[in-house]
Amino acid sequence: MTKRISIFYMLALLLSAQLLNAQIVLNNNDLPKTGDAQISVMVDSIQSINILPGEKGGDVFWDFSYLSGKESDAQKWVSATTTTNYSKFPLAVLAINKACTKFHSHVTHTDIETCKNDFYIKNDDGLLYYGSDVQGIAKYSIPRPVFPILKYGDSIKNESRLIYYSVGYTQKVLHVTGYSKADAWGTIKTPAGTVSTIRIFTSETVYDSIYSDGSATLKSKTEGNYYYNWYTSELGFPVLQISKGVLNQNSNYQTVEYAAKLTSVVTGIGEVSENQKLVTVYPNPFNDKATLKIHQNFNGEKYTLLIFDVHGRIILKKENNIESEVVIERRNMNQGTYFYQLSNKDINISGKFVVQ
Secondary structure (H helix, E strand, O other): OHHHHHHHHHHHHHHHHHHHOOOOOOOHHHOOOOOEEEOEEEEOHHHHOOOOOOOOEEEEEEEOOOOOEEEOOOEEEEEHHHOOOHHHOOOOOEEEEEEEEEEEOOOOOOEEEEEEEEEEEEEOOEEEEEEEOEOEOEEEEEEEEEEEOOOOOOEEEEEEEEEEEEEOOEEEEEEEEEEEEEEEEEEEEEOOEEEEEEEEEEEEEEEEEEEEOOEEEEEEEEEEEEEEEEEOOOOOOOOEEEEEEHHHOEEEEEEEEEEOOOOOEEOOOOOOOOOHHHEEEEOOOEOOEEEEEEOOOOOOOOEEEEEEEOOOOEEEEEEEEOOOEEEEEOOOOOOEEEEEEEEOOOOEEEEEEEEO
């Protein structure tokens, strides 16, 4: 009996090793989703400058377990449609909160959070950076791939164009040419743990130009920028990134950051925020329909109700509501988790429900 148990134990270990070393194939489900929160650890500059990306090829093992640094605040992924400047970025599906501030409303007697955002387009090809409203409106007229969905050995060339200043007939433009390749797969070990991964290498050249009255002047050309990103299934952002480029607002020296956790921190799932206490969905989960009961007093102001799926796609939008109860019918909703948001100029309440 002991011998038989030992054989089963060895087989289990071999199977676990094979699964860990299996080649990762990315798809749309591995991109960030509405409700995710990204927490990264920034490695200090002295340590970062000497870190090498390691080998390329198949079944590689990378050991970065020695890294250390400072953990960042959680950056929350939200539906782009819920942001203040969505009209400036109409193709955006997702946004990530940046530069958030809170103030106390003397009208609603609640704390209101407002955020600036980076905006992203999400499709079957991957995640594309669309622009930002952190320092004014800066939008890519040709969006920039930042998380391309590639299989090992595949590569793509891309071009993007960012207008970061525009007054009258004068524009300041960054034109970026890039090349991305899934150049390696294997297993990576960081302080957060060990996972199977695929690495995507991106190189870029940046042209900074001024266009005025029909003529163009090249201010500078920056070559040699690069990004090494290690991805794993369903995390939504890199396990590790080694980079030197304008996406990180740094073309002068190398930076390194890694995911603090190897599972996405999903806001609102398994937690009850103060905002969610203001709204009840019952029954939850539900099969055919549910009632969304609003306990918050909107002080007679109309509000907008949005319901969207985990990919940020809007399933339902109802404007100019004043009711304290709203019936949610299943209709075209498949099984899964959905998110709701109620908002007007003073209040923003969000939560989730599950369709069985």
